[in-house]
Amino acid sequence: MIGRRKTVTVAALLAAVALVALAVGGCGSKTGSGGRPADTIVGAGASFPFPLYSKWGEEYNAQKGIKLNYQSIGSGGGISAIEAGTVDFGASDAPLEASELDAQSLVQFPMCVGGVVPVVNIEGVGSGALKLDAATLADIYAGGITKWDDPAIKALNPGLSLPASDIAAVHRSDSSGTTWIFTSYLTAAAGDVWTLGANKEIDWPTGVGGKGNEGVAASVQQVSGSIGYVEYAYAKQNGMDWVQLQNKDGKFVEPSLESFAEAAAIADWQKTPGFAVVLVDQAGAATWPITGASFILMQKENSDAARITNALDFFAWAYRTGGSTAKELDYVPIPDSVYSLVEDQLWSQIQAGGAPAWKK
């Protein structure tokens, strides 16, 4: 009897090993670059639009039976993935330059617009009470202004009583499209005060790093006397205290979907090569100055026609009918005029299996 039990145990163990091997082998063949399942669109990249893309994916799957598998691995990862051809589309918050797009034979189009919002945690200062301009904000992050009662801040806020506490400037510790948008704004609007350039990662001279929007939000909420910058959705959903910023027209504005949409509407999409539009520091009385678009990247030459057509069908659906979902989740949809430009000028360049992949 003992012998038999042992046999059974060993047989079961061997069967288990065989099953695991089969499962691993099976997965391998499913995710291989050539053999992704036809009813799933695979994308990867920026974390900022992830909530929107996954919600759109759910709705699209319910309507059309096509799944979206979007991996929020960060803009840098999304760019590498589409260059390597391991996904159907990549996503990035920082647009690639037209020359980079040409070199990699990629097309780039905007999918949604959002805003980056400076948030503060200062005792006695409520949401929207503090007013800052680009130069002051830049000087805080450059380490020039270290106390909340600094004369430069006082000058912008004559009626506000500001504590003499230290400023903890919280920034993103990971490489991030949000940092790119934020520093693009400082570069464009703060003049000589900001010398560190616009990039996804910055050699911050001062302050504290937080990982991800959630890391920055948590640090700002827990550390009194802190200032940080997060995506609008994070600030709004976490009930954080944001600041008013002075825009290019000299007006102080509060962040809102309307003030982001204003910036998106004023930008000149048609004349910008590769659609690499930067929406920061736009003119207009009501524009929020730290607005940015999130972009989709696709290859011009593809082998699998069905998959690419699926992806384009999905994006067309999102442009036409996804606007209300976008607003619910605090994103600004792309204006219709921009969508027609995308369809005419960009999607016509995408080939799959030697034929145009997109038919209107």
Place this chain on the structure above:
Amino acid sequence: MSTLEWEARLGPEGRRGAAKAAPRRTHSRLTDPLFRWFVTACGAAVAVAMVALSAVLIASSWRAITTLGLEPLRTIPWSPTGGEYGALTSLFGTFVTTVIAMVIAVPLALAIALLLVEVVHPALGRVVGTTIEMLAAIPSIIFGMWGIFVIVPLMQQYVQPWIQATPLGRLGLFSGPPLGIGVFTAGVVLALMVLPFITAVSRDVLKMVPTVVKEAGYGMGSTTFEVMSKISARYALTGIAGAVFLGLGRALGETMAVTFLIGSDFNTLPRSLFDPGTSISSTLANTFNEATDPLHVSALVELGLILFLITMVFQLVAQLWLARARRMSGTRA
């Protein structure tokens, strides 16, 4: 099937066994080597994985090793955008957080271990011991979240201003604005995370101290404190040192909790313990998934390799030391 038939099948080899036992024994004749083969394969797989891991780490960091040479060990700023890959900030943060953690955790762990073994009733000791061991089961990300939501505000509002007000504040170690987030807070939370490992091993080695020796101490008129400090602690010293190395190895590599709390400043060495800094593992956690430049990726892997070597050395020392402790108490007991 008759015995004869079995004999015919098995040949002369099988006949010896068949003569002694029922035919079923043939199963175990097959299963024994099979089982041996299976467990050997499992054991070998671990060794192969270890070697392969080291090989991959070295291969992937080769570009950085050959391009940058010893430069990372001499330069401070870690600035991929500027092409600078200094490992000193990360190394410094790793060591300082570990030292803070050990300074807090070792005395605490020893006190708890002595309490469990020498002072409280064994039943209560088991309950308290299990509770402390359960600390080890808490995922490190939970420690990180608890750290940022509970410990950081406490540190900023009470602990750090209090330390600055005491004579300790004049040392310069604790200067700068109290941010709550930084090297010090990371070290404190790290201390709680390594506490269960040091406590558990120390308790076990303290238990191995022979009762006769302790009773002899009491017989000489020693107090409990004297027996603990002069007999138990000295007897178990080697084992306790091993426990400390074990905790050290864990503290060096801890990632998530430290990443949440250390403040991630990659460019400057902290001027005080309250300043933000970075550790090797949190630099990796923060920047690895967005690194695209091959040299950047390679330099990050090299950081990982350095951490791997450091923790391996500490683990080896810990294992050797513990083995020695067990051997010594084994012969004496």
